[in-house]
Amino acid sequence: MHMVRKIITLCLASLVTLTGISQQLTYEQYMQRVLNNNTALVAHSLDIEIAQAHVKSSKIHGDPTLSLEYGNNQDWDKDLGQSIAAQLSRTFTFGVRKSGIRLAQKELQATTAVFNDFLRNFQAEATIAYLEHLRAKSLWTTAVKRQKYMRQLAHNDSIRFQRGDIAKSVWIESRLAAGLTHNERLEREAQLNNTAIVLGYYMGDMQNADSIKATGNLQETAIELAPLDYYIEQAMANRADLNAAISNVDIAKARQKLNSARRRIDIQLSIGAEYNKSNPSFTKLKIGAAVPLKFSNLNNGARAMDMASVEQAQKQLTDTRLGIHSEVMQAYNNCRIADRQAATFTRDMLQETARLLESKREAYRQGEISFVEYIETERSDNMLQEEYINALFNSAASRVRLLQSIGLNTEENTTAIPYTRHTRP
Numbered sequence: 397m398h399m400v401r402k403i404i405t406l407c408l409a410s411l412v413t414l415t416g417i418s419q420q421l422t423y424e425q426y427m428q429r430v431l432n433n434n435t436a437l438v439a440h441s442l443d444i445e446i447a448q449a450h451v452k453s454s455k456i457h458g459d460p461t462l463s464l465e466y467g468n469n470q471d472w473d474k475d476l477g478q479s480i481a482a483q484l485s486r487t488f489t490f491g492v493r494k495s496g497i498r499l500a501q502k503e504l505q506a507t508t509a510v511f512n513d514f515l516r517n518f519q520a521e522a523t524i525a526y527l528e529h530l531r532a533k534s535l536w537t538t539a540v541k542r543q544k545y546m547r548q549l550a551h552n553d554s555i556r557f558q559r560g561d562i563a564k565s566v567w568i569e570s571r572l573a574a575g576l577t578h579n580e581r582l583e584r585e586a587q588l589n590n591t592a593i594v595l596g597y598y599m600g601d602m603q604n605a606d607s608i609k610a611t612g613n614l615q616e617t618a619i620e621l622a623p624l625d626y627y628i629e630q631a632m633a634n635r636a637d638l639n640a641a642i643s644n645v646d647i648a649k650a651r652q653k654l655n656s657a658r659r660r661i662d663i664q665l666s667i668g669a670e671y672n673k674s675n676p677s678f679t680k681l682k683i684g685a686a687v688p689l690k691f692s693n694l695n696n697g698a699r700a701m702d703m704a705s706v707e708q709a710q711k712q713l714t715d716t717r718l719g720i721h722s723e724v725m726q727a728y729n730n731c732r733i734a735d736r737q738a739a740t741f742t743r744d745m746l747q748e749t750a751r752l753l754e755s756k757r758e759a760y761r762q763g764e765i766s767f768v769e770y771i772e773t774e775r776s777d778n779m780l781q782e783e784y785i786n787a788l789f790n791s792a793a794s795r796v797r798l799l800q801s802i803g804l805n806t807e808e809n810t811t812a813i814p815y816t817r818h819t820r821p
Contacts, residue, residue, distance in 0.1 A: 399770055421608070421610075423526060423612070424670055426522075426526060426595065426598075426599065427519070427522065427523075429599040429600070429601070430518075430519075430522045430598045430599055430600075431519075433599055433600030434518075434597075434598055434599065434600045435600055436518070437514075437515070440511055440514050440515075441511060443510070444504070444507055444508055444511055446507075447500075447503055447504040447507040447508070447776065448504060450500050450503065450504070451497070451500040451501055451503075451504050453491075453500075454496045454497045454499070454500035455493075456495055457493065458486060458487060458488075458489070458493075459486075460484055460485065460486040461484070461485045461486065462482070462483070462484050463482070463483045463484075463485070463668075464480075464481070465479075465480070465481040465482075465483075465670075466478075466479070466480055466481075466483050467480075467481070478495040478668055478672070478673040478674075479672040479673065480670070480671050481668060481669070481670035481671075481673060482668055482669060482670075482767050483664035483666055483667070483668030483682065484666065484667055484668065485664055485668075485684075486664070486665060486666075487662055487663070487664045487669075488663050488664070488665065489657070489658070489660070489662050490657065490660050490661075490662075490664065491653075491657035491659075491660065492610065492654065492657045492658055494657075495650065495653045495654035495656075495657045496654055497656075498650050498653070499647065499650040499651055499653075499654050502643060502646045502647045502650045502671070503647055505639075505643045505645075505646070506640050506643035506644055506646075506647055508650075509636045509637070509640035509643055510637075510640045511636075511638070512639070513635070513636035513637040513640060513803075515636075516635075516636055516800060516803055517800065520796055520797065520799070520800035521598075522598045523600055523796050524796055524797075525591065525594045525595060526595065527614070527789055527792050527793055527796070528591050528594070528789070529588070529591040529592060529594070529595055529608070529610050529786055530610055530612055530613065530789075531614065531615055531786070531788075531789040532584070532587045532588040532590075532591045533535040533588055533609065533610055533613075534588070534613065534614060534785045535584050535587070535588075535782060535785055536581070536584040536585055536587070536588045538584075538778070538781050538782070538785070539577070539580050539581040539583075539584040539585075540581055540584075542577050542580070542581075542774075542778060543574070543577040543578055543580070543581045546570075546573055546574040546774075547574050547577075547578075548576040549570055549573075549574065550567075550570045550571045550573070550574035551564065552761075553567045553570040553571075554570075554571075555568075556566060557727065561763070566766075566767050568572065569767050569768075570767060573771055575693065580665045588609075589606040590606075590610035591604050592605055592607065592609070593605045593606050595608055598769035601618040612794055614785065614788040614789055615788070621728065622733065624724075624725065624728050627724050627727075627728055627798065627801070627802050628721055628724050628725075630802040630803075631720050631721075631723075631724045631801060631802040631803055632720065632801060634716070634803035634804060635720050635802070635803035635821055636712075636803055637716060637720070638720060638803075639715055641709075641712055641713040641716040641717075642713060644709045644712065644713070645706070645709040645710055645713055646707040647709070648702075648705045648706040648708070649706055650706065652702035652703070652705070652706055655698060655699075655702055656702075657698075659690065659693045659698075661687060661688070661690065662687070662688055663685060663686070663687055664685065664686040664687075664688075665683075665684070665685050666682070666683070666684045666685070666686070667681075667682070667683050667684075668681075668682045668683075668684075669681050669682065670682065681716075686777055720801075723801045724798075724802060726803045727794070727797045727800070727801035727802075728798060728801075730794045730797065730798075731791075731794040731797070731798045733794075734787070734791045734793075734794035735791050735794075737790065737791070738785050738787040738788055738790070738791040740787075740821065741780075741783070741784045741787055746780070746784065749776075749777055749780055750774065750777070753773055753774065753777045756769070756770050756773040756774075757770065
């Protein structure tokens with residue numbers, strides 16, 4: 397678990413500045429609470445304990461059978477022909493117990509792989525939820541700044557209207573615009589609280605979850621990815637669901653061997669003694685063997701089912717490999733496109749837009765442009781800010797999805813994903 401958290405933290409180091417939240421919660425602490433306290437994760441982890449117990453129970457030997465018998469072939473008042481018999485017997489099978497143990501061990505391997513695959517996806521979703529919270533926080537901060545300015549603008553226009561510098565219609569438009577920014581800020585605040593609640597769910601603690609406020613910010617980075625073949629190779633080596641599919645083939649073969657062992661001839665050995673109280677009395681010892689006649693083995697249906705199960709598992713393994721290949725290619729492509737989209741928002745462009753907005757604000761204050769012309773510039777700048785924040789989020793989230801697609805956050809693999817990070821100048 398420690399290595400998993402370390403890998404995810406290193407991967408997010410270039411994406412997020414994590415200086416804590418209002419509850420002094422960093423990303424490292426967040427993931428630790430997720431892994432320790434999330435009820436869904438704890439519930440799935442119990443599957444491994446159940447499979448381990450099944451392996452232990454498969455090692456049990458067959459129980460012997462003890463039988464007692466009393467007989468009397470004369471009158472109860474006479475001691476003639478009364479007998480007491482006891483017999484101990486046990487059925488011996490050949491290869492059934494060994495095959496059962498092997499099957500249980502293969503099922504344990506598959507269960508472990510399935511849990512690791514669940515953990516891989518769960519950690520990725522928890523990380524995306526954290527990034528979504530940071531995005532909501534950035535959008536909320538932008539909305540708060542815009543509302544603050546529009547309130548001040550409406551207040552200034554009220555004074556200008558009282559002085560007769562602007563028409564009443566302009567003042568009304570300014571006041572309505574301030575009201576709209578207030579509603580937008582409330583909407584962003586609701587989104588921020590909802591993403592915080594999601595974090596509380598992942599941490600397994602809903603108490604005051606909506607009060608979580610991350611102070612980290614999405615950062616802009618440029619990433620040069622490694623060739624696609626590398627990620628496909630890593631996925632084929634690390635993906636837990638591929639290990640699960642391989643284990644399913646082993647399980648099908650182990651079950652086939654177990655069923656084959658069960659079709660072998662069994663033998664039941666018995667030993668017993670019988671005391672007969674007659675005249676004269678005597679004791680009789682008995683040793684016997686019984687062999688069942690398995691005419692049911694003439695039916696080939698069970699063998700055909702086992703062969704079909706093995707073939708089915710092999711086909712599913714092939715399909716899993718193809719699915720992983722497709723998933724990695726899509727995640728790789730999405731990561732490249734997301735980085736290109738984020739790269740369109742250069743600092744020069746953002747600075748020019750900010751200067752344009754400030755010039756429009758000054759022009760409006762001087763009465764050189766109309767309110768409609770100014771508010772259009774304000775809306776364009778707001779849309780640009782939102783697109784920029786969403787582009788940063790998509791770039792960060794796409795890299796998490798790429799890590800998820802190659803199975804990097806499983807405990808079996810600690811290889812870092814190779815790419816070059818550098819902050820955009």
